[in-house]
Amino acid sequence: MKRCLSGIKPTGMLTLGNYIGAIRQFVTLQDEYEMFIFIANLHAITVAQDPKELKTNTKNLIALYLACGLDPEKVTLFLQSDVKEHAELGWILTCHSYMGELSRMTQYKDKIAKGETNITAGLFTYPALMAGDIILYDADVVPVGIDQKQHVELCRDIVERFNNAHGDTFTSPQPMTPKVGAKIMDLQDPTKKMSKSEDNPKGTIALLDEPSVARKKIKSAITDSIGIVQYDIENQPGIANLLTIHSCLSGQSIEDIVQQFEGKGYGDFKGVVAQGVFDFLTDLQAKHNEILTSKIIEKTLEEGAAKATLVARNKMYKVKKKLGLQVF
Numbered sequence: 376m377k378r379c380l381s382g383i384k385p386t387g388m389l390t391l392g393n394y395i396g397a398i399r400q401f402v403t404l405q406d407e408y409e410m411f412i413f414i415a416n417l418h419a420i421t422v423a424q425d426p427k428e429l430k431t432n433t434k435n436l437i438a439l440y441l442a443c444g445l446d447p448e449k450v451t452l453f454l455q456s457d458v459k460e461h462a463e464l465g466w467i468l469t470c471h472s473y474m475g476e477l478s479r480m481t482q483y484k485d486k487i488a489k490g491e492t493n494i495t496a497g498l499f500t501y502p503a504l505m506a507g508d509i510i511l512y513d514a515d516v517v518p519v520g521i522d523q524k525q526h527v528e529l530c531r532d533i534v535e536r537f538n539n540a541h542g543d544t545f546t547s548p549q550p551m552t553p554k555v556g557a558k559i560m561d562l563q564d565p566t567k568k569m570s571k572s573e574d575n576p577k578g579t580i581a582l583l584d585e586p587s588v589a590r591k592k593i594k595s596a597i598t599d600s601i602g603i604v605q606y607d608i609e610n611q612p613g614i615a616n617l618l619t620i621h622s623c624l625s626g627q628s629i630e631d632i633v634q635q636f637e638g639k640g641y642g643d644f645k646g647v648v649a650q651g652v653f654d655f656l657t658d659l660q661a662k663h664n665e666i667l668t669s670k671i672i673e674k675t676l677e678e679g680a681a682k683a684t685l686v687a688r689n690k691m692y693k694v695k696k697k698l699g700l701q702v703f
């Protein structure tokens with residue numbers, strides 16, 4: 376069985392973008408692959424975190440993974456910091472990455488372009504840690520949204536470099552992005568990605584938003600003055616984004632939805648999308664709350680860490696031998 380791995384940072388509130396671009400894929404792939412899904416908490420601390428909030432976000436994330444339909448019987452679900460080999464391999468791969476390639480990563484470049492100061496060294500080197508997350512498990516595929524594809528491609532370069540230098544050691548992973556929904560856009564500025572860290576909460580739907588608040592956000596999403604419900608990403612990015620969201624949540628194709636709204640206005644269309652989001656969040660949050668109050672989170676993380684550690688430890692032993700770090 377081929378291996379599949381992915382992770383999400385427990386920072387801020389998870390968004391509809393994270394669900395559509397990432398978690399939804401994890402759920403459909405869990406029957407086909409040997410899956411490793413983790414909470415990327417070592418990545419979260421590349422920017423300052425309030426420890427209390429980080430703890431709450433971590434619990435919410437694992438509960439959301441389960442509420443979205445990940446089955447701990449099929450998937451190894453774990454916390455990154457529980458498997459110390461991530462940090463260990465991350466360091467080794469930092470020593471196999473070049474400053475030039477790391478400085479070309481979009482996330483870092485964006486921060487520099489915005490004139491942000493206090494960028495940590497961890498934020499700069501984090502793609503090397505991410506490469507370690509993936510190849511520690513010899514993952515064949517990595518389901519991610521478009522924004523993370525660049526990091527998986529860098530991981531492939533690092534694998535090639537490492538394997539050339541030290542002999543065949545790691546599997547080269549393939550990024551996997553969904554055909555529809557790989558980049559959900561901000562509702563108030565549909566030329567920008569919907570993001571957890573967005574300052575304008577009106578543009579972002581958090582998975583734990585009050586469903587009636589989310590409904591309002593969809594109804595007040597920025598559209599255009601063309602007035603025809605059709606998929607035209609250039610001229611109608613707001614409508615294209617709503618069509619994508621509705622298609623992903625309802626399972627209908629974009630073409631079918633466009634047909635249903637032929638001759639109808641944006642008001643009708645937004646009403647239906649908003650109701651779909653409302654129903655989705657209501658159902659998800661009911662499951663989430665039930666999971667949070669049960670003991671399943673603790674048990675899932677404990678068992679997940681044990682399973683992941685077995686694989687990771689075995690791999691690290693081989694890596695250390697190749698590098699001359701393992702003397703006996």
Ligand code: TYM
Nearest residue numbers: 381382383384392393396397415519520523557558559569
């Ligand atoms: P993170 O936490 O920023 O995002 C988690 C996943 O959600 C996807 N995503 C989106 N997809 C569609 N539309 C959006 N608006 C949107 N926003 C986010 C992301 O593409 C991602 O798949 N570095 C990673 C976490 C990570 C990881 C890994 C992932 C650490 N190690 C190893 C895969 C494999 C991150 O910061 O994702």
